[in-house]
Amino acid sequence: MAAFDYQNCSYPVSKGKQLAHREAWQKIAKPGNWWTGAQRVAVVQAVRDATACQLCKARKGALSPFSIDGQHSGRVELPDVATDAAHRITTDPSRLTGAWIGSIVNASFTYGHYVELLGVVVAAISIDTVHRALGLPLAPLPAPAPGEPDGYLPPGAAIDVAWVPMLTPQTLTEREQDIFLSAPATANVIRALSLVPDAVRQLHSLAAVHYVPTNLVRDFSSSGSLSLSRPQIELIASRTSALNDCFY
Numbered sequence: 282m283a284a285f286d287y288q289n290c291s292y293p294v295s296k297g298k299q300l301a302h303r304e305a306w307q308k309i310a311k312p313g314n315w316w317t318g319a320q321r322v323a324v325v326q327a328v329r330d331a332t333a334c335q336l337c338k339a340r341k342g343a344l345s346p347f348s349i350d351g352q353h354s355g356r357v358e359l360p361d362v363a364t365d366a367a368h369r370i371t372t373d374p375s376r377l378t379g380a381w382i383g384s385i386v387n388a389s390f391t392y393g394h395y396v397e398l399l400g401v402v403v404a405a406i407s408i409d410t411v412h413r414a415l416g417l418p419l420a421p422l423p424a425p426a427p428g429e430p431d432g433y434l435p436p437g438a439a440i441d442v443a444w445v446p447m448l449t450p451q452t453l454t455e456r457e458q459d460i461f462l463s464a465p466a467t468a469n470v471i472r473a474l475s476l477v478p479d480a481v482r483q484l485h486s487l488a489a490v491h492y493v494p495t496n497l498v499r500d501f502s503s504s505g506s507l508s509l510s511r512p513q514i515e516l517i518a519s520r521t522s523a524l525n526d527c528f529y
Contacts, residue, residue, distance in 0.1 A: 284420040292415055297506055298490040302411075302420070305404050305483060310423035314433045314477055315394045316401075318425035323357045324398055325405040325422055327367035330355030337372040346373050347381065362390045363398055370402045375526030379444035392445050393434060393476055400480025407487050438476050448475040457481075462496040470529070471495060492518065 285302045287294040309325060310318045331337050334354040340346035346369070353368050362385050369377060386392055412419050437452025449472070450461050457478035461467040462485065474480040488495050492514065493505035504511045522529065 284423075287417075290415055290417060294415070295490065295506060298411070301486050301490045302408050305408060305487060306420065306423045308479070308483060309401055309404060311426045312428040312430050313397050313479060315391065315397045315430050317430060318428065320359060320363075321397075321401050322422050322425045323359050324363070324367050324401040327353075327355060327357045327359060327364050328371050328402055328405040329409065329419065330357060331368040331371040334368055334372070337368050340369075341373050346376050360390065363394070366395060366398055367402055370399060371406060375528070382444045393432075396445055396474055396476040397480060400474050400477055400483060403474075403480075404483055404487060407491055411491070435476060435478065442469065443473055445473065446476050447472040460485075468495075468498070 284306065285299050287299055309321050311321075312318050313321060316324070330353070336349070336351040336353050339351070340349050343349050353364055355364070357364050357367075359367070366385065369381075382395065386395065409419050433456070435448055435452075435457055436454060438446035438448050439452075440446050441449075447469075448457065448460075450467060453461065457475070460475060460478050460481040461471065471481060471484065474484055485495050489505060492498075493503055493507070493511075497503040497505060501511050501515075504514055507514060509517075521527075
């Protein structure tokens, strides 16, 4: 089956989901603000490697994941700090800490590097989870596009209620004016990726086909494009969040 074709899937898959997945894969393959296309694709591979990583399993079973050192499974050509971050976010996100993020951020692995990596991890997990739920093989990794990251840093970003710098609707510049969908306020889960505006745009795109459009989250009469009712959607979302030890 071609990547994101879904024609031979046992369950109906909407055209919108197909297009959103293809678009996400294409964007992952392109250079971002802080990582090359090849490195961004390597982050997806790290996410997949993490599911069978023995070090991650040992950390998951430990009282503290920070008490166990070792080598991650896989063949990813990323800096060690990036591989470790991708594995930790994938397998044990509820026990990440601000102190850990502060300890890994430096001149060569900035907050921008971390947030962009986080955005790729979120997209990869979202799409791969859909495939696993449908009983489909994971999509082949995209071919990386050439080019270098542009190093763009939104000038209004600052640390306030989170561990990483974020934007507010009041600090947006023209380049990222669209990322909060013109709302007077926005959720922290959206703001968390705002240091890398394209990561927020990607989150909006996938949320619209996996959940509901982010600008409709507070409208409980809307179920977006899904055939489930909004109460059914929220029941599944709440149960999933509980199983994943989601903070919210």
